[in-house]
Amino acid sequence: MRLSTDLVTGLLFVSLGLFAIVYGWNYPLGTPARIGPGYYPMLVSSGLVLLGLILVARSLFAPGDRIEGISLRPLLFVLTGTILFGLLVEKAGFVISAILVVVLARLADRDFRPLEVGLLALGLVSFVAALFWLGLSLPLRPFPQW
Amino acid sequence: MDVLSNLALGFSVALEPINLVYAFLGVLLGTAIGVLPGLGPVATISILLPVTFTLQPQSAIIMLAGIYYGAAYGGSTTAILVNLPGESSSVVTTLDGYQMARKGKAGLALATAALSSFMAGTIATFIIAFAAPALAEFALDFGPADYFSLMVFGLVAAVILAHGSVIKAIGMILVGILLGTMGIDVNSSLPRYTFGVPQFGDGIDFAVIAMGIFGIGETITNLGRGAEAREYVKDYKGLWPKPHDLKEIVRPALRGTFLGAALGILPGGGPVLASFSAYALEKRISDEPEKFGKGAIEGVAAPEAANNSASQTAFIPLLTLGLPASPVMALMVGALMMHGLYAGPQLIAEKPELFWGLVASMWIGNLLLVVLNLPLVGFWAKLLTVPYRLLYPSILLICCIGVYSIRNDALDVIVASVFGLVGYVLTRLQCEPAPLLLGFILGPLIEENLRRALLISHGSPAVFVERPISLVFLILTAIVVLILLLPAIRAGREKVFAEDAG
Numbered sequence: 001m002r003l004s005t006d007l008v009t010g011l012l013f014v015s016l017g018l019f020a021i022v023y024g025w026n027y028p029l030g031t032p033a034r035i036g037p038g039y040y041p042m043l044v045s046s047g048l049v050l051l052g053l054i055l056v057a058r059s060l061f062a063p064g065d066r067i068e069g070i071s072l073r074p075l076l077f078v079l080t081g082t083i084l085f086g087l088l089v090e091k092a093g094f095v096i097s098a099i100l101v102v103v104l105a106r107l108a109d110r111d112f113r114p115l116e117v118g119l120l121a122l123g124l125v126s127f128v129a130a131l132f133w134l135g136l137s138l139p140l141r142p143f144p145q146w
Numbered sequence: 147m148d149v150l151s152n153l154a155l156g157f158s159v160a161l162e163p164i165n166l167v168y169a170f171l172g173v174l175l176g177t178a179i180g181v182l183p184g185l186g187p188v189a190t191i192s193i194l195l196p197v198t199f200t201l202q203p204q205s206a207i208i209m210l211a212g213i214y215y216g217a218a219y220g221g222s223t224t225a226i227l228v229n230l231p232g233e234s235s236s237v238v239t240t241l242d243g244y245q246m247a248r249k250g251k252a253g254l255a256l257a258t259a260a261l262s263s264f265m266a267g268t269i270a271t272f273i274i275a276f277a278a279p280a281l282a283e284f285a286l287d288f289g290p291a292d293y294f295s296l297m298v299f300g301l302v303a304a305v306i307l308a309h310g311s312v313i314k315a316i317g318m319i320l321v322g323i324l325l326g327t328m329g330i331d332v333n334s335s336l337p338r339y340t341f342g343v344p345q346f347g348d349g350i351d352f353a354v355i356a357m358g359i360f361g362i363g364e365t366i367t368n369l370g371r372g373a374e375a376r377e378y379v380k381d382y383k384g385l386w387p388k389p390h391d392l393k394e395i396v397r398p399a400l401r402g403t404f405l406g407a408a409l410g411i412l413p414g415g416g417p418v419l420a421s422f423s424a425y426a427l428e429k430r431i432s433d434e435p436e437k438f439g440k441g442a443i444e445g446v447a448a449p450e451a452a453n454n455s456a457s458q459t460a461f462i463p464l465l466t467l468g469l470p471a472s473p474v475m476a477l478m479v480g481a482l483m484m485h486g487l488y489a490g491p492q493l494i495a496e497k498p499e500l501f502w503g504l505v506a507s508m509w510i511g512n513l514l515l516v517v518l519n520l521p522l523v524g525f526w527a528k529l530l531t532v533p534y535r536l537l538y539p540s541i542l543l544i545c546c547i548g549v550y551s552i553r554n555d556a557l558d559v560i561v562a563s564v565f566g567l568v569g570y571v572l573t574r575l576q577c578e579p580a581p582l583l584l585g586f587i588l589g590p591l592i593e594e595n596l597r598r599a600l601l602i603s604h605g606s607p608a609v610f611v612e613r614p615i616s617l618v619f620l621i622l623t624a625i626v627v628l629i630l631l632l633p634a635i636r637a638g639r640e641k642v643f644a645e646d647a648g
Contacts, residue, residue, distance in 0.1 A: 005576045008575055009314055009317070013320075013321075016324070020324055023339065027336060027338060032600060032607075033603075035597050037331040037333065041327045044327070048320040048321065048324065051313055055313055071369065074365075074370055075567070075570060078366050078566070082362055082563040082566065083563045085546045086550075086560040087556065094547065097546075098546075102542075106539055108369055109369060109535055124539065131197075138200075
């Protein structure tokens with residue numbers, strides 16, 4: 001059975017709202033005249049919980065559209081690439097990290113052509129180096145520091 | 147005469163060679179990225195934001211305005227050539243624009259779009275110059291309670307024209323507001339939702355969220371769709387409109403301009419409402435309504451003019467009230483904030499050169515758009531044929547470098563990746579992520595005004611109905627909510643979108 005988008009969205013809203021309420025439980029609410037830092041998040045999260053409950057309730061009566069399939073391959077490869085970039089850019093430099101992003105991104109697609117990907121990576125790294133490193137002189141490190 | 151001297155000041159700023167160069171670069175880059183299928187103005191502006199970080203505020207804003215117009219026009223180009231609207235406001239352009247292109251009149255359709263946009267832009271620039279200072283003066287009377295109600299109205303109104311479920315859209319706004327509360331509270335210095343991470347003390351940068359959702363998330367969504375065959379239009383002959391074409395363009399474009407200018411000032415999807423209404427108006431008053439949808443030139447001229455003049459007058463609530471009327475405008479507020487500028491009634495008084503420079507560069511941006519695009523139409527059309535498999539790695543890499551360069555913090559790239567996941571999940575759940583951005587930008591402002599209003603009223607919530615301006619906005623909000631809840635009208639709204647999207 002596939003779940004309806006309304007049901008999952010509703011559950012997501014409820015859990016996010018509840019999480020915000022619980023995590024922010026100790027933030028002082030203040031008085032009406034001097035609202036504390038907890039007042040507004042509490043207001044907003046309660047609203048979110050309420051909307052989530054409405055969605056859940058509605059999905060029980062009118063299921064609505066079902067969730068279409070999740071494409072795991074692009075999801076995993078693309079995110080691995082960008083996360084690795086974040087982890088490596090300062091240590092290994094932008095050249096290696098950028099090549100990783102491009103190669104992993106292309107692996108997300110089944111149609112992988114090694115020569116083309118190599119040329120693309122080379123072109124993009126030169127472009128990044130020219131625009132961001134030389135052109136805008138952002139403090140990027142090109143190569144690993146030994 | 148005051149207006150004229152102000153405009154003169156603006157043009158002296160905008161015509162400085164360096165600013166002219168940035169405006170040109172902005173239009174060029176904005177069109178180049180915006181013309182790529184699947185990249186609408188929000189994505190285009192998010193991707194190009196980092197390029198403006200290192201500039202002076204004035205040049206940065208001028209360049210951003212250029213990017214904005216370039217991206218908007220790029221969206222119309224894809225709407226006409228490949229039936230792929232870059233954003234909701236160019237949906238209408240696909241109706242007759244794509245039909246014109248299929249009949250071999252792509253050049254004429256593109257030229258019509260460019261010329262009617264330019265005409266609309268010219269008139270709208272003067273409307274802004276005359277109307278904005280008056281509105282800003284009016285806005286100075288606004289108290290915190292009035293701002294609170296205005297922003298609540300703006301958020302709710304923005305929901306009307308979002309696609310899909312209203313409850314989900316409001317939920318997305320609330321999620322955005324919650325995200326906006328992250329960081330150290332300015333009044334109590336209490337860290338809220340920072341999870342012990344020192345970098346979260348300043349909250350999450352909105353560009354990180356925007357690039358994560360619209361750059362990384364959309365890429366994953368597109369890859370999931372697989373390669374779909376697109377029908378490309380190959381014939382771009384006959385670019386310049388003949389005199390009798392021009393005659394057919396002028397009147398619809400003028401009607402579209404004024405309708406768009408009026409609707410653009412309203413918070414909440416100004417350009418979308420404008421292009422839809424202008425199209426409906428032309429169809430209603432036409433002698434041959436049956437030719438609409440089959441390549442009627444009025445069906446391109448009017449909505450394109452309306453769209454452009456509305457997106458220009460949308461700067462009025464942005465610059466005078468600090469109220470973004472659309473996600474794109476929310477991005478502009480965010481960009482202003484990055485340069486330490488807070489949009490609002492004080493902006494005109496305190497930074498006249500910036501305000502009027504922006505107004506003048508809007509017109510220059512429009513001019514550059516025509517100058518650049520009419521000769522380059524063939525080239526942009528070729529760019530459309532860049533295979534997606536070469537395009538998306540470039541988008542991802544630029545997003546990574548861009549996010550990292552915001553404050554040279556590698557953690558931001560990882561946070562952006564998380565928002566990429568969030569963006570993908572949201573599309574799967576049929577939740578539009580754009581309202582989240584609106585909520586994120588407006589959330590902290592709403593909290594601050596709520597706090598101040600209650601402080602002044604000693605905690606009495608009656609202040610929101612006692613002040614006339616605030617009361618008006620709350621009544622308007624109630625009317626909007628009522629409209630949303632009336633099933634008949636809601637069904638009608640869904641029908642409008644279903645018809646035009648199909």
